[in-house]
Every structure is written in C-alpha cells, then in structure tokens.
Amino acid sequence: MYITITAQKIGRGFETYHSSVRDYVAYLEKENQDLEPEEQETFFDQKEDKIPPETVISEIDGNTAKLKKHEPKFYSIVVSPSQRELKQISNNPKALRKYTREIIKDYAASFYRDRTVTVDDIKYYAKIEYERSFRGFEKQVQENVPYRKQIAKLRNDLAKVERGALQGNSKVIQQEIQRLTQEAPHKIKGQMIVEGMKKEGTQSHIHIIVSRKDVTNTYSLSPGSKFKASETTLQGKKVKQGFHRDQFYQSAEKSFDRMFAYDRNFMEKYGTKKLYRQDPKKFVALLLGLPNNEKQLALKLLRKGGVTIPNIPTNKVQLAYKTLMKLKQGVEQAIRSGGIEI
Numbered sequence: 001m002y003i004t005i006t007a008q009k010i011g012r013g014f015e016t017y018h019s020s021v022r023d024y025v026a027y028l029e030k031e032n033q034d035l036e037p038e039e040q041e042t043f044f045d046q047k048e049d050k051i052p053p054e055t056v057i058s059e060i061d062g063n064t065a066k067l068k069k070h071e072p073k074f075y076s077i078v079v080s081p082s083q084r085e086l087k088q089i090s091n092n093p094k095a096l097r098k099y100t101r102e103i104i105k106d107y108a109a110s111f112y113r114d115r116t117v118t119v120d121d122i123k124y125y126a127k128i129e130y131e132r133s134f135r136g137f138e139k140q141v142q143e144n145v146p147y148r149k150q151i152a153k154l155r156n157d158l159a160k161v162e163r164g165a166l167q168g169n170s171k172v173i174q175q176e177i178q179r180l181t182q183e184a185p186h187k188i189k190g191q192m193i194v195e196g197m198k199k200e201g202t203q204s205h206i207h208i209i210v211s212r213k214d215v216t217n218t219y220s221l222s223p224g225s226k227f228k229a230s231e232t233t234l235q236g237k238k239v240k241q242g243f244h245r246d247q248f249y250q251s252a253e254k255s256f257d258r259m260f261a262y263d264r265n266f267m268e269k270y271g272t273k274k275l276y277r278q279d280p281k282k283f284v285a286l287l288l289g290l291p292n293n294e295k296q297l298a299l300k301l302l303r304k305g306g307v308t309i310p311n312i313p314t315n316k317v318q319l320a321y322k323t324l325m326k327l328k329q330g331v332e333q334a335i336r337s338g339g340i341e342i
Helices: 022-028 053-061 083-088 093-109 139-162 170-183 245-260 270-278 280-288 292-304 317-326 328-337
Strands: 002-007 074-080 124-129 205-211 230-234 237-241
Touching (some): 022 053, 093 124, 093 205, 093 245, 139 170, 280 292
Antiparallel strands (some): 124 205
C-alpha cells in the first residue's frame, strides 16, 4: 500500500492557489475518453456511486469560505494498493470503493480538534483509475537515461549524415542504435521504458479529492498541518489543531487487512519504511530475525522493486547492514515509487 497526501497544485504566481478544482477533475477524467457512458468510471463519495464531474467541481469550489489565497482549497489523496493487495480483492472496483469509504473514516479520526471529527464532517469525491505511468525518478527510467542520451545523439548524427552535413556510415550508426536499444536494462515488449510509459500488470489506484473545509463550510480540516497534536490561542481561546499522518497511514493499512483478511508482510508495512529511514540497523536486525518464509518474501519484494540484493549473511547483522546500506539509493527509489509495495 502506498498512500500520498498533497495540497492542490500551486498557481502560476507561486504564491496563491488555483481557485478551481476543474483542471484536476478534467485530469481524472482522462481514462473515460472514448468510452461509452456505461463503461466510464464515475466519481463517488460516502453514499453515492455515480457523481457527475460537474457536481464535484461545484461542490469543492463552493466549499472554500474564508480561505486565504495562500491556503490550499483542497487536498489530493492517492491510494495505490500493491499488486499483491489487488490480487487479494480480485481487483474488484466494488471492494476498492468499500475500502475508500472505510479509510475516509480513518482520515477523519486522525484530526486533533476540540470536537470529534467523523466521516460525516468530510467533503470528498473519489475516483478509481486503472492505469499508471512511469515517473522520471523511478529506477527503470533513471537507469535507461544514459542509453537514451547516446541513442538521441546517434539519431541526430544519422540525420546529419543522411542530408550530407556530416561524414559517416548510416548503416554503422543504425547498428549502434539497435545495439544500445537491446542493451538498455529496462524494456516493456521490446520498448525502452521512459517517463510517461504505461506500467504493465494490474495498476488500479484511487484518487480522492478532499475539501479543506468541512461539509458545513465552517471548519478548516487541513491534513497538511505540521503538528500531530498541538494547541494554539485564537481570539483569546485555546484551540486544538493537528493531523496525525502516521496514524492515518497505519489505520488505512489495518483497515485493508481487517476487511479483506490480508496477511501483510514485513516489507509491506508503513512502519517498515519509516524504520528503514530512521534506524537502518534495527531494520536489518528485524529483517534477518523474521521466520525464514516471511524473510524470503520480504527479500523477494525488495527485488521486485528493482533492488539487486546479493547474498546477505543472516548470522552477521553488522555485515548485512553494510551490504544493504550500499543499496540505500536503490531501496529509497523503490520505496518512493511504491515499487516494494509499502
């Protein structure tokens, strides 16, 4: 499971936010292009399954009372189950909608306020997408970059040779291009992986648009708070504020496991990702201390994320730690891309 929370994209002035959610809604409608109405994936909320995009725009845009120009009007939550998790629910969209409605309860419970925040306070609209594309920072894209640069130069040289602006052998240049293409480490169906290329396999994920204001357009509910729990003085009164992201991520994980009887591996846990970054030695010690079948699956998930792991001496934690630290950059990229399914 890989979950991100981000504020709406900042405007051109880099100091204020776009006034409307329209562009983001249009982006989320991209997979519906060229589909018949009955085949299209619709927006949904806690109670309704089929909400028109125009309604999403008007409801989110109309729920921004007293928000300043430098404050986001909405947040985007992206929930990306791993392929193992999607297999557990047979990639069923009804299960994904049910799960979304459950984690919005977890989201509401993660706010620290003077009053209890419940799912009924949250104005949101969600949509399932079935495709994902490679991003520029991902390992497969990055490791192909040197080959792409060389190929681009050779193609430029080939064009110059063909128009007589450069001396050379066109056939030799074409052969070199073909060699580099074949040697590139990451390909899909013979095509070199580049940024924007669609990923293979089951890629279902959920986009959730959450209003900054509650359903009454009265209270601000910002998951972007720097604090988990704090108090501030507002007009002479102490006011509770904060959002506990760790609690939300862990609760969302537990909700999936409970709802779908999922046996989560060590490498799939949010706490593992956090532990790796904060205390790598403890991470290694726990990894090596797992029962053999669970440890083998954990290492398999790391490899699946594109991290090449040599034989790790299971009886020597210090040596194993040094080995994994040499792979730190690769592990970080795999975590960031969701490749190790955390």
